[in-house]
Amino acid sequence: MEHTELWQHVLSEVELNVSKASFNTWFQHTGIQSKQDGVVFISVPNSFAKEWLENKFNKFILKSLRSASSDIKDLRFVIAATPPSVIPQKLKKKKEDEEKEIVLDNQFEFAGVDAETNLNSKYTFEEFVVGSSNELAHAAAISVTKNLGTIYNPLFIYGGVGAGKTHLLQAIGNEVLKLYKGKKVKYVSSEKFTNELVNAIQNKNMERFKEDYRKNDVLIIDDVQFLAGKEKTQEEFFHTFNALYEKNKQIIISSDRPPKAIPTLEDRLQSRFEGGMIADIGYPDYETRLAILKNKVAKKQVVLDDAIIEFIANNFQKNLRELEGALNKVLVHMKIAKNVFSVEEAKKVLYPSIHTPKKNINVKQILQAVAQFYGVSEKQLLIKTRKQEIVKPRQIVMYLLREEFKFSYPSIGSKIGGRDHTTVMHACEKIEGQLKEDEALVEEFNLIKKIVYNL
Ligand code: ADP
Ligand code: MG
Numbered sequence: 001m002e003h004t005e006l007w008q009h010v011l012s013e014v015e016l017n018v019s020k021a022s023f024n025t026w027f028q029h030t031g032i033q034s035k036q037d038g039v040v041f042i043s044v045p046n047s048f049a050k051e052w053l054e055n056k057f058n059k060f061i062l063k064s065l066r067s068a069s070s071d072i073k074d075l076r077f078v079i080a081a082t083p084p085s086v087i088p089q090k091l092k093k094k095k096e097d098e099e100k101e102i103v104l105d106n107q108f109e110f111a112g113v114d115a116e117t118n119l120n121s122k123y124t125f126e127e128f129v130v131g132s133s134n135e136l137a138h139a140a141a142i143s144v145t146k147n148l149g150t151i152y153n154p155l156f157i158y159g160g161v162g163a164g165k166t167h168l169l170q171a172i173g174n175e176v177l178k179l180y181k182g183k184k185v186k187y188v189s190s191e192k193f194t195n196e197l198v199n200a201i202q203n204k205n206m207e208r209f210k211e212d213y214r215k216n217d218v219l220i221i222d223d224v225q226f227l228a229g230k231e232k233t234q235e236e237f238f239h240t241f242n243a244l245y246e247k248n249k250q251i252i253i254s255s256d257r258p259p260k261a262i263p264t265l266e267d268r269l270q271s272r273f274e275g276g277m278i279a280d281i282g283y284p285d286y287e288t289r290l291a292i293l294k295n296k297v298a299k300k301q302v303v304l305d306d307a308i309i310e311f312i313a314n315n316f317q318k319n320l321r322e323l324e325g326a327l328n329k330v331l332v333h334m335k336i337a338k339n340v341f342s343v344e345e346a347k348k349v350l351y352p353s354i355h356t357p358k359k360n361i362n363v364k365q366i367l368q369a370v371a372q373f374y375g376v377s378e379k380q381l382l383i384k385t386r387k388q389e390i391v392k393p394r395q396i397v398m399y400l401l402r403e404e405f406k407f408s409y410p411s412i413g414s415k416i417g418g419r420d421h422t423t424v425m426h427a428c429e430k431i432e433g434q435l436k437e438d439e440a441l442v443e444e445f446n447l448i449k450k451i452v453y454n455l
Contacts, residue, residue: 001069001336003032007042009332010064016325016353017060026052033080038073040065043080050077068336117177118187123170129295131288134164137279141168144250145175148183148217152277154241154251158258159281162319165254168281169220172252176218186213187220194226194233201232213240220252224273229264238269245272263443284320289313292320293327302331307343315354326350354406363401363415369451370397373444382417396448398424399431404449 001009007030015023026049033043042061044050053061054077065072113120130138137157144155155172159165173185188196200209213219219240227234244251255262258280259273284292290313297304308330316323333349334341364378371378374393381394398416401407402424409421409428416424434441 003035005332005335006040006065006068007032009068009336010061012325012328012332013064014057014060016322016329026057031080033078035072038071040072040075042075042077044077045080047079050079053077068332117173117185118192119170119173119177119185121174123167124174125171127295128164128167128171129284129288129291131284131291133282133284133288134168137168137281140277140279141172141252142175144252145172145179148176148180149248149250153245153248154253154273154276156253156255156259156273156276156278157281158255158278160256160283160318162321162323163281163283164320165281166222169222169252169254173218173220176250183217184215185218185220186216187222189222190224190226190233190237193221193237194230197233197236210240214243216244216249218250218252219244222254223256224253225255225257225262227265227269228262231266234266234269238266238272241269241272251276257442261439261442263439283318286313286317289317289320289323292323296324296327300331302334303340304330304334305341305343305346308341308346311343311346312350315350322353326353329353366397366400366405366452370400370448373448373451384417395427395431396445398427400448400452402428403432404452 011027014027018026029045030049030053031043033041035041042053044053058075062072062075065075125138125142128134128138137159140152140155141157143151157165157168170187173187176183176185196209196212200206221237227237241251253273258278259265259270262270290309293309293313297309309327312323312326312330316326330341330346330349333345337345367378367381370393371381374389376390376393380390381397385391394416398412401412401415402409407415409424412424413419413421431441435445
């Protein structure tokens with residue numbers, strides 16, 4: 001197997017097991033440099049990344065490499081002056097030309113992105129499958145491209161992780177460039193906006209920063225929930241927003257929740273966001289998931305048993321990134337096996353992603369994190385007590401184990417003080433219900449997740 005392909009296999013496994021932020025932080029600009037006598041040399045951009053990957057990901061990467069190629073014995077990280085990008089563009093082009101070659105999907109946001117607009121040309125309306133979960137957001141997005149700055153301004157799209165927000169936002173940007181000559185489009189995540197602002201302040205470049213943002217005809221800000229609590233950034237964003245809005249320039253925003261539910265978002269920004277069109281985007285239903293998968297398979301020109309596609313659509317019901325990851329995983333394994341895959345084989349390949357926790361994290365760490373957060377002891381969470389100050393953290397632990405780490409109800413029960421699985425189910429349902437209503441709890445829960453994921 002080629003180095004690129006082998007590394008792509010590792011990355012597709014890593015991606016399913018770490019948060020997006022750590023993935024982007026630690027795996028950007030990594031690649032396989034060479035392979036000698038069963039030792040794989042992995043190039044990393046700097047000593048910081050080297051140390052981190054050695055300490056945290058050594059085992060995982062080795063296991064993943066071995067699952068693809070059993071002759072691999074060990075790995076070393078090396079700092080490369082000009083590290084190869086995840087998928088060298090040239091190679092990708094050449095591959096695309098080769099008939100019936102599986103072109104592994106380049107899922108990573110940092111590759112193939114235009115430096116000026118930050119748009120990735122792969123995110124288009126053509127590639128976006130419309131179903132009941134996203135038709136409103138999709139329709140709003142289309143009308144915005146036809147009525148820039150006049151019909152829905154701002155357009156605010158919200159939905160969960162992997163529901164398709166970034167794809168839709170980027171599709172708007174790409175479509176505008178296609179429809180109109182000379183329009184200036186800029187896409188930016190709110191984190192990037194914050195970083196650029198901080199840099200501009202440090203380097204006394206504020207004029208340039210302002211100009212950069214205010215000259216656009218279309219400004220797209222992704223994941224605006226990350227502006228929560230960043231007062232200076234909100235302030236600057238408010239002014240940028242107003243400057244553009246007054247000139248009838250189009251603003252498009254996404255978030256994981258509606259404006260009202262973003263904690264510590266200034267009132268004036270909140271009301272600005274609510275002044276336009278708000279559309280939610282849900283997780284797609286089974287038919288849409290199936291259509292998304294079939295589209296991808298058709299594009300890759302591979303033959304895949306319908307039963308496998310159905311199995312994936314059935315088992316990856318929310319985050320579409322995971323759905324795509326599962327498909328890619330099957331395709332990589334199929335290619336290694338050089339064979340048509342049976343549904344049983346596909347199930348075997350996907351078993352770990354479906355049945356094991358998403359991350360190498362143990363229950364004790366979660367108990368610790370939650371106990372610490374609520375100021376109780378870990379032991380208290382395990383004993384039988386109905387004290388409210390204990391019951392809630394305990395239910396949160398159960399919900400976390402279930403939702404984030406995909407533990408089964410019985411196994412959660414046995415790990416959390418030998419409880420019955422129905423108790424666990426009840427706890428999870430309760431927290432799930434409360435999260436829909438209680439904004440403070442959502443905030444707490446997000447903070448706990450951050451602690452657990454070490455972000
Ligand atoms: P979000 O930004 O909401 O977390 P993304 O836009 O990154 O989600 O979507 C995750 C992945 O799923 C992307 O690769 C995207 O192309 C794909 N995707 C999302 N929605 C659709 C859709 N309706 N049709 C086809 N692919 C989709
Ligand atoms: Mg996104």
